[in-house]
Amino acid sequence: MNAKGREKKGAASLATNRAARHEYHLLDRFEAGLVLTGAEVKSCRAGRVNLKDAYVRVKGGEAFLFNAHVSPYAAAAREEAEPTRPRKLLLHAREILRLARDSRAEGMTVVPTRMYLKNGRIKIEIALAKGKRAFDKREAARREEVEKEMRRARGAKRGV
Secondary structure: OOOOOOOOOOOEEEEEOHHHHHHEEEEEEEEEEEOOOHHHHHHHHOOOEEOOOOEEEEEOOEEEEEOOEEOOOOOOOOOOOOOOOOEEEEOOHHHHHHHHHHHOOOOEEEEEEEEEEEOOEEEEEEEEEEEOOHHHHHHHHHHHHHHHHHHHHHHHHHHO
16 A cells, blocks of 8 residues: 555556567657546547557657547547547656657657556556568567467477
8 A cells, every 4th residue: 555545556558559569679668648538538448549550759849649549438428539639648858858869860760569557547658669670570470480389389298
C-alpha cells in the first residue's frame, strides 16, 4: 500500500504494436502520458486501440501521436471525435528536446510500442527507432524460427 492507503496497481497492457519490433530496431524507450477525452479513455480501457500505423512527431515544442486508432465508444452521449486524430503526449521538456534532436537523424523515427494502465492512468511507451533493412528482417525471422524449434524440442523432451 502507498502513503494514501491505496494498493499499487501493476501495468495492465491495453494495446501493443507488434509490427514495430519487426520493422525497427528499438533503441531508447520513454513513458508518456496521453491527452484523451472521456469517451476515448473508456474505449482504451476496453482495449479498442490500434497502434500499428501510429508514429510520434514533435511540433512546436510538443509531442503528438498520429494515426493511433481509438475506436468510438458506443455509449458516449455525444458525437465522438475522429478515431485517428492527433493526440498530445505528456513528456518532460528535456525528453521532447531529445526526441526532436534524435529523430532528425537519417533513418530514425519515434514509434509507440504499447499502451498500458499504470496506477489507473493510461500511459504509452514510445521508442526511438531505426528502420530495419530487408536482410535484418530476414535474419530476425530466421532467429525466431530457430528459437521456436528449440522450445518445441525441449517441450517434446519433457513429455517423454
